[in-house]
Amino acid sequence: MNLNEKKLKGNKYPGRGIVVGMTPDGRNLVQIYWIMGRSENSRNRIFVKEGNAVKTKAFIESKMTDPSLIIYYPVRVAGNAHIVSNGDQTDTIAEYIGEGRTFEEALLTRCYEPDAPNFTPRISAVIYFNGQESHFAMSILKAMGNNPSEEKKEFYKYAKLAPGEGRCIHTYAGDGNPLPPFEGNPYIVTLGNDIDATAKRYWGMLNPENRVSLLVKYIDTSTGIDTIRIINRFID
Numbered sequence: 474m475n476l477n478e479k480k481l482k483g484n485k486y487p488g489r490g491i492v493v494g495m496t497p498d499g500r501n502l503v504q505i506y507w508i509m510g511r512s513e514n515s516r517n518r519i520f521v522k523e524g525n526a527v528k529t530k531a532f533i534e535s536k537m538t539d540p541s542l543i544i545y546y547p548v549r550v551a552g553n554a555h556i557v558s559n560g561d562q563t564d565t566i567a568e569y570i571g572e573g574r575t576f577e578e579a580l581l582t583r584c585y586e587p588d589a590p591n592f593t594p595r596i597s598a599v600i601y602f603n604g605q606e607s608h609f610a611m612s613i614l615k616a617m618g619n620n621p622s623e624e625k626k627e628f629y630k631y632a633k634l635a636p637g638e639g640r641c642i643h644t645y646a647g648d649g650n651p652l653p654p655f656e657g658n659p660y661i662v663t664l665g666n667d668i669d670a671t672a673k674r675y676w677g678m679l680n681p682e683n684r685v686s687l688l689v690k691y692i693d694t695s696t697g698i699d700t701i702r703i704i705n706r707f708i709d
Contacts, residue, residue: 590650596642
């Protein structure tokens with residue numbers, strides 16, 4: 474566990490998080506996404522797989538009070554783009570890429586979530602893989618210092634994926650009221666060759682009281698076939 478991973482493990486509430494990278498042996502591209510929750514509505518969720526996509530779903534439908542920022546597709550595929558995000562901007566990105574436009578163009582039409590006073594950042598990432606080469610991008614759309622009049626849209630583009638490394642970004646710097654937004658650049662974390670071990674390791678980094686669900690997606694660089702593992706707090 475590197476220093477960044479120790480900080481993540483010690484963070485009581487990083488919120489929703491994304492990791493993008495490559496396994497040490499270079500055989501798989503990697504996406505990790507997790508959700509956390511403090512309220513009953515936020516915690517009442519699971520991940521379910523739908524083909525090559527993943528959707529959030531209420532664990533107990535009768536307890537879902539407001540689905541607007543809770544139910545969405547965190548993972549989708551559009552052409553050669555593997556998309557992951559923490560909200561319905563996944564659909565915006567998939568639509569734009571499907572029309573021949575870009576990840577960045579899609580997100581320029583979106584902003585932070587309308588959940589005052591937190592104004593939760595929208596975090597997103599995409600891996601482009603054409604069967605031979607890969608590159609990726611990440612983004613965070615946020616209200617600076619929880620001030621909705623100071624909007625910032627940050628994009629990070631990476632030409633290559635370094636074997637064994639991932640880049641991590643999450644919605645919050647830590648717990649608080651309001652919740653402070655993530656600061657700085659996506660930071661380096663480590664990845665493993667085994668998808669199940671990776672899922673278990675990252676699940677173990679998340680605060681047990683607040684973690685809700687986690688998914689890990691591996692994309693085989695020789696076949697293009699993806700494999701998804703899911704851990705749900707209320708099922709697994």
